[in-house]
Amino acid sequence: MIDTPYLLFLGDAPDMLAAKVAIGIRDWRPENAVGQISLPGCGADLGLTEMTLAEAKQAGAKTVVIGVANRGGMISQSWKDLLVQALEMGFDIASGLHSLLRDENDLVAAAQTHGCRLHDVRIPTVAYPIATGKPRTGKRCLAVGTDCSVGKMYTAMAMDAEMQKRGMKSTFRATGQTGILITGGGVPLDAVIADFMAGSIEYLTPDNDEDHWDLIEGQGSLFHVSYSGVTMALVHGGAPDALILCHEPTRTHMRGLPDYSVPTLQELADTALPLALRANPNCIIVGISVNTQHLGEEEAVAYLAKVEEDMGLPAVDPYRHSAARLVDALDAI
Amino acid sequence: MIDTPYLLFLGDAPDMLAAKVAIGIRDWRPENAVGQISLPGCGADLGLTEMTLAEAKQAGAKTVVIGVANRGGMISQSWKDLLVQALEMGFDIASGLHSLLRDENDLVAAAQTHGCRLHDVRIPTVAYPIATGKPRTGKRCLAVGTDCSVGKMYTAMAMDAEMQKRGMKSTFRATGQTGILITGGGVPLDAVIADFMAGSIEYLTPDNDEDHWDLIEGQGSLFHVSYSGVTMALVHGGAPDALILCHEPTRTHMRGLPDYSVPTLQELADTALPLALRANPNCIIVGISVNTQHLGEEEAVAYLAKVEEDMGLPAVDPYRHSAARLVDALDAI
Numbered sequence: 212m213i214d215t216p217y218l219l220f221l222g223d224a225p226d227m228l229a230a231k232v233a234i235g236i237r238d239w240r241p242e243n244a245v246g247q248i249s250l251p252g253c254g255a256d257l258g259l260t261e262m263t264l265a266e267a268k269q270a271g272a273k274t275v276v277i278g279v280a281n282r283g284g285m286i287s288q289s290w291k292d293l294l295v296q297a298l299e300m301g302f303d304i305a306s307g308l309h310s311l312l313r314d315e316n317d318l319v320a321a322a323q324t325h326g327c328r329l330h331d332v333r334i335p336t337v338a339y340p341i342a343t344g345k346p347r348t349g350k351r352c353l354a355v356g357t358d359c360s361v362g363k364m365y366t367a368m369a370m371d372a373e374m375q376k377r378g379m380k381s382t383f384r385a386t387g388q389t390g391i392l393i394t395g396g397g398v399p400l401d402a403v404i405a406d407f408m409a410g411s412i413e414y415l416t417p418d419n420d421e422d423h424w425d426l427i428e429g430q431g432s433l434f435h436v437s438y439s440g441v442t443m444a445l446v447h448g449g450a451p452d453a454l455i456l457c458h459e460p461t462r463t464h465m466r467g468l469p470d471y472s473v474p475t476l477q478e479l480a481d482t483a484l485p486l487a488l489r490a491n492p493n494c495i496i497v498g499i500s501v502n503t504q505h506l507g508e509e510e511a512v513a514y515l516a517k518v519e520e521d522m523g524l525p526a527v528d529p530y531r532h533s534a535a536r537l538v539d540a541l542d543a544i
Numbered sequence: 545m546i547d548t549p550y551l552l553f554l555g556d557a558p559d560m561l562a563a564k565v566a567i568g569i570r571d572w573r574p575e576n577a578v579g580q581i582s583l584p585g586c587g588a589d590l591g592l593t594e595m596t597l598a599e600a601k602q603a604g605a606k607t608v609v610i611g612v613a614n615r616g617g618m619i620s621q622s623w624k625d626l627l628v629q630a631l632e633m634g635f636d637i638a639s640g641l642h643s644l645l646r647d648e649n650d651l652v653a654a655a656q657t658h659g660c661r662l663h664d665v666r667i668p669t670v671a672y673p674i675a676t677g678k679p680r681t682g683k684r685c686l687a688v689g690t691d692c693s694v695g696k697m698y699t700a701m702a703m704d705a706e707m708q709k710r711g712m713k714s715t716f717r718a719t720g721q722t723g724i725l726i727t728g729g730g731v732p733l734d735a736v737i738a739d740f741m742a743g744s745i746e747y748l749t750p751d752n753d754e755d756h757w758d759l760i761e762g763q764g765s766l767f768h769v770s771y772s773g774v775t776m777a778l779v780h781g782g783a784p785d786a787l788i789l790c791h792e793p794t795r796t797h798m799r800g801l802p803d804y805s806v807p808t809l810q811e812l813a814d815t816a817l818p819l820a821l822r823a824n825p826n827c828i829i830v831g832i833s834v835n836t837q838h839l840g841e842e843e844a845v846a847y848l849a850k851v852e853e854d855m856g857l858p859a860v861d862p863y864r865h866s867a868a869r870l871v872d873a874l875d876a877i
Contacts, residue, residue, distance in 0.1 A: 278616045317649040344801045401739040408738050408773045433776075436823045437675040440777030447769035468677045471822075484814070489804075490769045 213305045213330050213395040215243045218262065218297075223278040223289050224255035232307060233278025234256055235393045235463055237367050243395070245270040246365055247278075255279065262294070264300055274330070276392055277306040277350030279410065280309040284309030286455035295321045305330035306343055307388030310341035321495055332391040333399050335411070342448050344490065351491075352427040352541060353451035354500065355483045357474050359438065359466045360458040362427035362530070366537070368457075369529035371426045373538045380423040384415050386445065390428045400430055400441055409440065412448030424541060427451065431544075433482050434474045446483065450480035452542055457526075459502040460514060497540040499526040546663050546728040547606035547637045548573075551595065551630075552580045555623050556589040557612040565640060566611025566724030568726045573700050576728070578603040579609075583622065589610070597626070597633055597808070607663070609725055617642030619651075632784045638663035640721030648698040665724040666732050675742035677823065684824075684872060686784035687762040687833065690807050692771065692799045695725055695835035695863070696762035696817050699870070700788045702862035704759045704786075706871045713756040717748050719778065723761045731773055733763050741774065746782030757874060760784065766815050768798055769808045777848040779816065783823040786874055787816055788790055789857075792835040793847060809855055830858040830873040 221231040227234065234242050235256045246262035249255070257278075262270065275297045281287055286308060294304060298321035312329035313319060323328050334536050350410040352370070354363040367383055368390075374381035383390070385397025398411045416425045426451045433437030457477050465471040474482075480496055487494040501520055503511035511531060525536040548764075552566040560567065568591045569577050572874035575808040579595035582588070590611075604764025608630045614620055617643060629635060639645050644663040646652060654663050685698040685703070700716055707714035716723070730865065731744045748759040760782045764771030789812050797802035807815075813829055820827040830849055836844035844864060858869040 223615040227625040314568075344769040344798075344804060354844045401737075403738050403739060403775070404734075404775045406734040406771065407734050408772055433819075434822060436677040436780035436783075437742055438739065439780050439819075439822075440775075442773075443766075444738070444773030447772050450769075451611050471677060482818070486766075486772075489767060489772075 213392070214303055214394055216245045216272055217243050217274050217276040218264070218267040218272040218276040218302070219244050219247045219259065220275050220290070220293070221247055221249045221253050221255045221257070222277070222279045222287065223252050223282070224248045226451045228280050229281065230255040230257065232280065232389050232392050236276065236278065237362050237391050238282060238526070239372070241243060242285050248293070250293065259473045260483045264297055264302070268300055268302070272302065274303040274305050275307060277304070280364060284312050285465070286312065286315055288348065289319060293315050298322050298325050298327045301325060301327060303328040303330065305392060307331060307392050309330045309333065309353070332388050333402050335399055335403055337414065339403060339407040339411035341406060341415050342413050347413070347416065347418045348421060349423045349425065349426060350452045350544070351416055351425045351449055351453060352453040353427045353441065353449045354455045355446070356429060356432045356457040357434060357476065357479050358432050358459065358462055359435050359455045362500060365456055366455055366500040367428050369427040369534035370541070372423060372535055373534045377538065379542070380420055382423070382425050384425045384427045386412070386415070386428040386430050395499065400445070404530060405440070408444030409448030412445055416449060429457065433486070434479070436468065436471065443486070444525070446487050447490045451487055451494055452491060453495060453497045453536060453544060454487055455498055455500050456480060456483070456496060457500045457502070476518065481521070495542070496524060496539040498524050500537065501528050503528040503531055520543040546725070547636055548576045548728055549578045549605055549606050550576050550609040551597070551600040552577050552590060552592065552603040552611040553626070554582045554586050554588045554609050554613045555579055555610070555614070555620065556583045556585050559587045561591065562614065563588040563612050565609070565613065565722050565725050568722050569609065569611065571643045572705070572726050574684045578605045581626070583626065584616050587839070589794065595702070597635070601633055601635070605635065606755070607638050610637070610641060613641060618644065619643050619648055624650060627651060629756040630658045631655050631658050634658060634660060636661040636663065638665060638725060640665045642666065655827070656750050665721050666735050668732055668736055670747065671746035671763045672736060673741040674739060675746050676691050676774045680749065680783070681754060682756040682758065683877070684758045684760060684762045685786040685788060686778060686788050687788045688761060688775065688779070688812065689790040690767060690809065691765050691792065691795060692732070692768050694790045695833060696790045699788055699790055699833040699862055700759040701749070701763050702867035703870055703874070706867045707757065710871065712875070715752055715758050717760045718759050719745070719748070719761040719763050733778070736812045738773070741777030742781030745778055748753040749782060762790070766819070767812070768800050768801070770800065775844050776819070779820050780823045784820055785824060785825055786828060786877060787820055788831055788833050788870060789813060789816070789829060790833045790835070794838040797857055812854070814861055828877070829857060830877070833870065834859055834865055836861040860863055
């Protein structure tokens with residue numbers, strides 16, 4: 212686990228798009244972010260208090276989180292002075308970048324000297340077990356998508372937030388770098404060794420109160436040939452009681468696979484549910500989450516109504532509107 | 545790739561069961577084995593010429609293969625004298641054990657001094673790419689099972705042998721430790737990082753002659769919740785033109801999962817084919833391979849006839865009888 216709260220490092224991010232991780236933390240765990248820190252020329256602004264390292268220390272920040280991704284996922288040399296200074300002041304550093312903090316000699320040396328931790332959240336730190344397939348107490352919900360990057364993390368986050376608001380017992384379970392940095396823990400599933408994938412998800416979602424819901428972050432898609440094995444491990448390791456189908460209606464082909472068409476929601480349902488029933492005979496599909504960002508409001512509302520009628524399930528855009536009806540559906544189980 | 549031919553090291557194997565790897569090499573690549581070498585008390589005998597290291601050197605052996613697995617997959621201290629001596633004489637060593645040659649300081653030191661290689665085939669040595677999902681030339685056949693350890697490797701090996709006999713173009717593609725040691729190369733799929741699983745199988749089965757068949761070794765089962773993600777990566781990364789369904793009819797539950805029933809061959813067909821069609825729209829199921837080792841001859845023949853009638857596909861036990869009808873079915877595509 213990464214110590215919170217954070218100071219969010221924006222570096223020399225050219226724009227807000229490059230600050231996706233920081234934005235996620237601000238939006239979903241604002242209590243984890245005491246402020247932001249930028250370098251000259253930074254084009255991103257989260258609207259948080261801009262702080263020096265000393266001010267952040269004063270405000271109680273424990274970890275500097277690299278909230279920015281530059282081209283190639285590298286740790287920029289221009290960040291080094293500030294990051295070394297942070298370690299000298301006793302901050303830990305956390306990063307989800309492809310290039311690793313632990314491979315930067317100057318950061319490693321400073322961390323050792325000052326007794327600080329470097330968290331590379333892309334790298335598993337646990338020796339996960341082989342999955343046992345044994346039923347666990349408590350309930351689990353998994354978002355599965357017609358494609359990658361259709362809003363699975365957002366859907367689970369929004370449902371968790373709604374459940375917290377209602378006083379229900381729930382935990383968002385991160386399975387990717389961004390989710391891990393936002394919440395401070397999780398399993399970097401795409402970096403887990405093949406044999407232990409399903410076991411890592413069992414480990415992530417252990418026995419719990421009977422009325423507790425794990426909202427498991429989805430990854431990939433059963434229909435995406437590059438990553439379908441990762442998704443399969445989530446379906447069987449997560450052993451969900453409930454599936455949410457996620458879709459982005461304007462996509463013309465699978466992400467990164469120009470020759471692969473996007474399946475329909477019905478095709479997703481027909482594929483995912485039988486596989487999920489193998490690990491949890493009580494699993495049902497409870498609702499549909501549509502990412503309507505590329506539709507106008509009227510168009511979005513009409514599309515959701517059509518999907519709801521066709522599929523006979525609540526269909527919402529949790530970002531545009533609300534996750535409330537998806538939570539209602541979970542609550543009815 | 546591991547240099548051939550091999551000297552097969554049987555160590556102090558208590559019985560033939562412990563010598564599974566060596567038996568596989570003897571049965572499937574006899575030309576790769578110049579002889580065997582044992583320690584006092586060894587209870588396994590492959591029926592090959594028992595040789596000293598010097599005799600094996602004389603006979604042209606390049607690599608000493610650890611053909612035995614003891615409890616826990618450890619490298620036994622009692623093997624060390626012989627293994628160090630082998631390195632001193634210029635042999636490479638290859639092992640598929642859980643504990644690694646590279647973690648044994650004495651072996652590493654001897655290998656460095658004498659310029660020899662230590663092959664730990666459980667560990668990938670290639671930085672596999674992300675799968676592209678692009679069609680490749682040539683043809684591919686994948687064995688998928690109702691469960692783990694039902695004879696998928698054996699089926700692919702037997703089909704490859706039959707195709708070689710007929711002068712057809714074929715290559716057995718190993719995806720597990722035993723297969724890699726038998727053939728000298730392959731992908732240790734269960735040890736590959738999640739994101740690269742499907743890509744590793746594309747890498748293993750590249751463009752080839754239009755009339756060439758890759759016989760891809762299956763792993764796990766789509767119905768085995770511990771390993772289904774690995775199987776899924778084979779189905780999508782392999783993009784097979786042909787599936788062989790593999791089954792062991794006397795198993796009462798999934799291997800290692802006492803509460804999970806074994807699916808029927810029809811359930812396997814209904815699950816595997818739609819998933820396979822995603823990566824290769826021309827994929828068909830061509831036949832069924834049944835492991836009848838626990839049935840009497842009459843019982844086996846009757847069972848195969850019944851399966852053949854029920855499924856409308858050739859059903860054979862390639863070990864007990866022959867893989868010829870499975871190859872006939874491939875040849876007809």
